[in-house]
Each structure stands twice: as structure tokens, then as C-alpha cells.
Amino acid sequence: MAGSGEHFKALVRSHGSGDDDAFYSVALQVAAQAARQGHHRLAADLKAAVDNSRVERPKKVTSIAQPRGDLSDLVIASHPMVGLKELVLPEELAAQVRRVLSEQRQRKQLLDHGFEPAHRLLFEGPPGTGKTMTAAVLAHELSLPLLTIRLDSLMSKFMGETASKLRVIFEAVAAQRAVYLFDEFDALGGDRAGNDVGEARRILNSFLVFLENSSSESLVVAATNHRSILDKALFRRFDMVLNYSLPDAKQAAAVMRGRLGSLARGLRWATLDDEMTALSHADLVRAAESAAKSVILAGGTRVTADDIREALRSRQAASLG
Template sequence: MAGLGEHITAMVRSHASGDDASFYSVALQIAAREARQGHHVLADDIKKAVDSSRQSRSATSNLTALPQARGDLAELVEATQPNVRLRELVAPQGIVDQIKQVIAEQRQRKALLDHGFAPAHRLLLEGPPGTGKTMTASVLATELALPMFTIRLDGLLSKFMGETASKLRTVFESVAERRGVYLFDEFDALGADRSGNDVGEARRILNSFLVFLEDASPESIVVAATNHRSILDRALFRRFDAILTYSLPDARQAGTVIRARLGSLLAGTSLAKLNALTDGLSHADLVKAAEGAAKAALMRGEPHVTREDLVAALQARRTASIG
């Protein structure tokens, strides 16, 4: 009964805070618990009640309030409501297909869970800085109409390391109670290999994360993003449902990024034979270069970016980023 008592407590708290998403999430966890115990009629009744209540809510209001983190969680996460569609993400088709699969499984999670299958909900994104990892988390939140909770690793990794495991528990309790996309950015700060001399409390923290991740609720999506896959503990990889590997854009993708940022400002300007200047730049670098070219043109009072503007901006960005 202790587990049920904790669920009821969580429901009361979410109801008191007006967080309908968390309330429904916990109710569905109780339904799953009852189903595992063979109480299928009760489980079905709870699910039907949740579905009916959700439909009633959506009929009376089209506005979805962003659930704000409260209490201890407020010091550990930043809540946002992204608005980035999948079509805005410039990435290799393989990455796009993997993201589509995650979105599809999450949208059909009820059917999967009813048959004993969990939707993909633990993702590791790895690759160079500025290649779309954080943007992918925003895409998932937008396409699934979920809030995004970015974990503040500076708040999580306490100087009193004994507190860190407790803070991790608080985050993963929220994963179970409040449906959303939970982003651990710069994850290598937490998930680095501890097999050498760096042992003791740091190893226990990583072990705690592994346990929490293994048991993470499929109602939410946990996303870990890192620029340094090579330093991650090997035990992490088998805990994730999917590993997405990002890379610097090729010439075609670079042109797509620049066109998307400049839009009509690029009218009449050719992007041909800019490969030598775009090679080695990240998506974020290309966006910054496009913005620099746009500002140069607009400040001259001209309605369009010239090729010279782009060349100068790309060269400046290469100097700043590559050296």
C-alpha cells in the first residue's frame, strides 16, 4: 500500500497546483499497477475516467498552461514550452527518421503499454556542439505538445556530493509524475566514465542515475545530450532506447540552414561554390553567419543579402569557430 499511498499523495499535490497533466499521469500509473495485480476492470475504469476528463477539458479550453516546477524541483529544472517543428530541423534523413519513430511511439504509447511494450523514451544524443541536439529535444516537446524541462546540472551536481543522488531522485520522480521532455544537456558532466581513479561518491552518483534511468516512466521522454561520447561510461549506452549521432552539416545541409534563416533576404543570391567556407561549421555557426550577413545588408539599407555579405560573414565565423 505504500506505493499506492505515494501515488495518491502525488495526485493530491498535482490537483492542488492545477497541474492536470501530472494528475492524469499518476492516475494512469495507478491503473497500470492495478492491471499488473489482475484488477483489470478497475484499471479500465480508471483509464476511461481519465480519457473522459481529458476530452471534457479540451472541449472547454484550448489553452494549455505551462506547468511550473515547484519546491525542490524548481532549483533543478527550467521549464519552457518550445515551438520548433520537425520540419525546421536540418539533419540527415536517418536522424529525422529516428525522431519520427520516437514521436510515433509516444503518440501510440497507450496501445503499446496495453500490450506490455514501452515506447522509446530514453534517448542519447551525441555529436559536435551546435549540430541540433538541444533543438531535437525542443522538436519532441513541440510535436508532442509537452513542456520541456532542462535540468540545471550546476544545481544538480552539489558541492555536497551526497545530496546529488537525492536531487536525481527528485528529477526522476517528476519524470513519473509530470509528463514532459526532460533534457540533461552537457550530460558528460554527469555520465563520464568513473572507472579510473575518480571513484567513491562520483561513481555512486552515476550508479544512481543508471538505476533511475532504467526505471524511468515511459510517460515522459528523458534526453541526454553530449558533445563527448568517448568519455561516457560504457554502462550508459545499453540503458538508452535509441542513440542518435549528429554530425556537422554537409554542403547541401549548409545551404538549407542558410536559406531557412535568411528567407526572402536571400532572393537572387547564389549559394554555389561556398563549400570551402561552410565546411567544418556547425548548424549554429551557419545560423550566426547568416544573421551577420543579414545585419550587414539591412544596416546599409539594402533589402537583400549579397554574396559578398555571405562570404565575409562565413569567413568571420570560420575565424571565430575554427581558427
């Protein structure tokens, strides 16, 4: 019979995870093996079936426990293309990201010895400092979909049903391996000692229970700009807390240089240290893009220090405004 046991297991895994590309790839491997064994009719039929499916079936968007109705508004599925080498972080923080990747890549070895890989992560720091990008990098490096849950919408639309919706999400965490990003997490995790209501307390308690018992099959990432308002009970439920901050001059130059590429060749970044202070990663990228577009539209091939300085000052003014 054409097709090995490993092929059939791979077919089941790819179908279960919704990875059409992997499914078709394995199916074509089975077809190739059938051809080598002399089953040319079977091989041709399999290849034709794959070709027809690719034409007739629209590209599948990764689902999260078959979301329907209002829940579908809370989930954004994506397949990020940004890699680890594009992530500019302080070395200590970068080492933490590499540690998460290492544990996830060797998760089977850890599980075989009774240890779970780090899979409950809290990212905290000012806006635009790389929290969401880190989640995207984790997804890309691990070849997983990124599923973003917007808790601000969850709280405002479904106040009476949030706990049940959270249960559905965490059931998906166990059923479908992915990176689950709870963005703007402070909407849910605010300090319960303040002007809290009973419903919000029950929601947070539900989240803590779900998080505590969450499957290590997936990564659950909570991102917040406001660590100070988070309930302290949250921190001990996470395997790792990653603290983000505004980049220093060296990191800022690396961020802009990475975005500008060859347009920045020969630029003396040290002359721009003062202008790059107090800007987030996002602001620096936007400044680099602004300077690059101005030069390209003017017919130039390189940005100058003055081009960058003008763009940086514009971003500084915008952030102050």
C-alpha cells in the same frame, strides 16, 4: 447536468499537467454545452469564472515536482515553438527523430500490446549540431513542456545530495509528462574507470537505476558533446542513441536558407561550399543572422554571396580562435 464525462476527464488531465490553456478551453466547452441545454445562468457563470481566472492568475510556469530551494536552480521550464520542419538533419538522423515522434504519438497502442515507446534517448555529437534543438522539437511536436536539468550545476552544488535530487527528478518523470533534457550529460556520465571518487560512482549508479526503471510517461533525453568519455554501461540503458555531426554543404545551405528566408532568394549556394565546411548548425545560423542584419541596416532587401562569405569567414575565424 452540463458537461460530459469526457469533459470532466479532460479537465482533470489538464489540471494535473498544469496546462492552464487546455483547462480553460475545456471549461468553455462545458459552458457552451450548458448554454445549448438551456442552462444559461450556469454557462454565464462558468465563462465569467474563466475570464476572471485568466485576468487574476499569472501564467503558470510548468513545475517539476514542486521544486524548491536549490533544486529550482537546476530546472528550466520552457514551451518551445520550433517545429520538425525547421530541424535540418541528415536523413538517417531525421528518420530516427520521426520514429520517436511516431512511437510517442501512438504510445497507447504500443502500451496496450505490452510494448513501451522509445523514451530514453541519448544525443551525442559536437557542440551546436542540433541536440538541444531536437529536444525542443520533440517537446513542441508532442505539445509537452521542455524541462532542462543542468547537471553541471547539480554536481558542483549538491555533490553529497545529488542522488536524492535525481530521485526527485525521476519521480517527476513519472508524475508529469514532459521532455526532460539532461544537458551536458558528461558531467554525470564520465567513465568510472578513470580518476573517480566513490561519491561520483554512487551517483552514476543511482542514475543508471533510475533510468532503467524510468516511466515511459515522459521522454528522458541526455545530451553530450563527449561520447568518448561516457561510461560504456550507459549506452545499453538508452532505447536509442542519436549521433550528431557537423552538417555537409547541402545541409549547411538548408540551415542558412531557412534562417534567411526571402532575403536569400536567387542566391547560388554552391559557390559557398568551401566557406560552409567545418561549421556547426549554431555557427551557420549566427553567420546568416549577421549577414542579414548587415543588409537590413544598409537598406538592402537581399543578401549576396559576398555578404554570406564574409559572415562565414568571420565565424570560421571565431571558431579557430
